[in-house]
Amino acid sequence: MQKKFKEKYNESCIKIFKLYKLLYEDKAVYKDVIDIFTEDDEDKQHVILNKYLNTLKVFGIKVNKINNKFVMQNNPFGLKLDMNDIRSIDIFEQFVKILPNGKTRKNLEAFLKMILSKFDENANKMYASIKSTNTADFSFYYSDFREQIEKCETFCQESSIVDLKYLYKGKTLKCRCHAKQMIYDNKHAYIQVYKLDNQQLENILVSNIIEIESIPNQKSQMELPSSVTYKIKGRLASAYNIKENEYVQEVFSDGSKIIVAKNEPTDEILKRLIRYSNECVILAPKNIKNSMINTINDMLKNYE
Amino acid sequence: MKEFLKTNKVTYNLMSFTGFKSMMLLSYLMEAPRSYEEIRQYFKDNEYIHETISIDTLRVYINSLERLGCTIIRGRKAEGSKYKLLVNPFALHITNDQIKSLVKIFKSITKTIDAEDLLAITRFFEKISRLITNEDLKSALANASPLKKVNQEILEILINACRRNDEITIDYHSPSSSVKKIDVLAEKLLVSGNKIYLCGISPQYKNTTARFLVSRIIEKPVIKLQKTIDAKLEPLIIGCEIYDKNYPLLENEKIISEDNDKLTIEITSDNKFLTTQRILSMGNICKVIYPQSFKDDIYSILKKMKEEYLAEKI
Numbered sequence: 199m200q201k202k203f204k205e206k207y208n209e210s211c212i213k214i215f216k217l218y219k220l221l222y223e224d225k226a227v228y229k230d231v232i233d234i235f236t237e238d239d240e241d242k243q244h245v246i247l248n249k250y251l252n253t254l255k256v257f258g259i260k261v262n263k264i265n266n267k268f269v270m271q272n273n274p275f276g277l278k279l280d281m282n283d284i285r286s287i288d289i290f291e292q293f294v295k296i297l298p299n300g301k302t303r304k305n306l307e308a309f310l311k312m313i314l315s316k317f318d319e320n321a322n323k324m325y326a327s328i329k330s331t332n333t334a335d336f337s338f339y340y341s342d343f344r345e346q347i348e349k350c351e352t353f354c355q356e357s358s359i360v361d362l363k364y365l366y367k368g369k370t371l372k373c374r375c376h377a378k379q380m381i382y383d384n385k386h387a388y389i390q391v392y393k394l395d396n397q398q399l400e401n402i403l404v405s406n407i408i409e410i411e412s413i414p415n416q417k418s419q420m421e422l423p424s425s426v427t428y429k430i431k432g433r434l435a436s437a438y439n440i441k442e443n444e445y446v447q448e449v450f451s452d453g454s455k456i457i458v459a460k461n462e463p464t465d466e467i468l469k470r471l472i473r474y475s476n477e478c479v480i481l482a483p484k485n486i487k488n489s490m491i492n493t494i495n496d497m498l499k500n501y502e
Numbered sequence: 503m504k505e506f507l508k509t510n511k512v513t514y515n516l517m518s519f520t521g522f523k524s525m526m527l528l529s530y531l532m533e534a535p536r537s538y539e540e541i542r543q544y545f546k547d548n549e550y551i552h553e554t555i556s557i558d559t560l561r562v563y564i565n566s567l568e569r570l571g572c573t574i575i576r577g578r579k580a581e582g583s584k585y586k587l588l589v590n591p592f593a594l595h596i597t598n599d600q601i602k603s604l605v606k607i608f609k610s611i612t613k614t615i616d617a618e619d620l621l622a623i624t625r626f627f628e629k630i631s632r633l634i635t636n637e638d639l640k641s642a643l644a645n646a647s648p649l650k651k652v653n654q655e656i657l658e659i660l661i662n663a664c665r666r667n668d669e670i671t672i673d674y675h676s677p678s679s680s681v682k683k684i685d686v687l688a689e690k691l692l693v694s695g696n697k698i699y700l701c702g703i704s705p706q707y708k709n710t711t712a713r714f715l716v717s718r719i720i721e722k723p724v725i726k727l728q729k730t731i732d733a734k735l736e737p738l739i740i741g742c743e744i745y746d747k748n749y750p751l752l753e754n755e756k757i758i759s760e761d762n763d764k765l766t767i768e769i770t771s772d773n774k775f776l777t778t779q780r781i782l783s784m785g786n787i788c789k790v791i792y793p794q795s796f797k798d799d800i801y802s803i804l805k806k807m808k809e810e811y812l813a814e815k816i
Contacts (some may be wrong), residue, residue: 211566214521252517257525275592282622289619293607305603367787368746382610386750406748437677473779476806479814494807496786501801
């Protein structure tokens, strides 16, 4: 339904902001600009346009006419950017170039396009100076597996059910799973999947994938939230910082704590908790606890 | 006003005074919610306007801004009946998906970029955060950075100290004891587990590079004029067999031989604790082969871990 506006408004106010909007969106071609003043006398339109351009000038907005278009050189209503911000934007710009096609790249490109279009004269100068001294190099990222990553990105975007064949600890494993999201870390790309057989989240290194195929007409099933309960003690308990996906269930008088971690991929949480050595014990669920015990026993066998 | 316009070569007749005032109003409301009295005073105090604004004229301006896509509400009387700009079509428009992608990418590069860039992006995110209203996304932006609990002034001092390899004294709030003064030869800042650490050589930590959580450094570090710490440290070389040839290795892990089913690697480390953690996280695909003392340590840790599970009555 169209918004109902209150009756009294001011024509000058509308005109100045219509002009500002065209400039802000970088769409201020002469024809569209002069259209703002169609209700004024035709022979006075140029004079009135100049009047409004002068208003912007008095307000501190610099406008140049380049060919047939007016271009705003600074934006008092925008974000005030400093050299640190420009450097940050540049880092993201360097990174997006090597990112495989997908949702993340598309979103990041849209963000950068929007923010670059809002640069004022000062920001443009800083941006130009940073470009000439740019040393960021992310070219080592993902370049070997671009095709697989793009395929996985597509499955995640479509929330597909996939059949996956991949290498794990030197063995080939197969599973049917729901493709959830891509995870990028320092140099590696992973696909996060929800395994339908054991109802667990797992991050699988893209370079370890042998085959991944989407199963048509399969709808994703209801996914059970997973949680792991573990106990920490000693120095670890006193220094431990609770993570975003965790909460403390109980604190004991000796300082030890029971912590519940939610929706952390199984392989990741096992790798994380084993690092805490004998200051951490998994309490539940039983299958994850048994996985940890089996891993410890297998590691001990390496030395016996 | 006329004087100003004259000096700027624009005459009163050649500008829209109403247009100018409406731009001032929007700009003022963008800073914070304002009461009618505040707006009136703002116009009166303006060096070029010197006029107040009537409540009727203000309403007309607000109606006009609403026609252009702004949403302006008037707050409760108890809070000063302030006009609040809820939607502003002229502000930067960042979508939720864009924020999520920014956070995702930032998290993936935190270990690669240096501390200076990390600080720059953290401050950039703080700026963006002021432009969005969704509290979950604000929190995602704040939590994305390893610097979330870090005093940025202290970090800036540490960045410079590492760059110059300064010897510094830090006031460190250790989790196991109270605040203590520690001398460190500052070497680098390192991100691990979404936290930032100062790494360096300290007489209090023998034969290893010490790591200090920057968020636990509670005062500005003092830079010493003369260096007293011996910078020489023998690196720890650990030989391991890896039974998964596709396991992603780190930069300090070098393959020295390769068989059909295993790799033999050498880990060069300056921190025994971190290397122990790394070896444990690899699970049963990794076996330490030398030095014997480190191999014995790992075996002993594993036995203790097993005992903990037995004590928990499996």
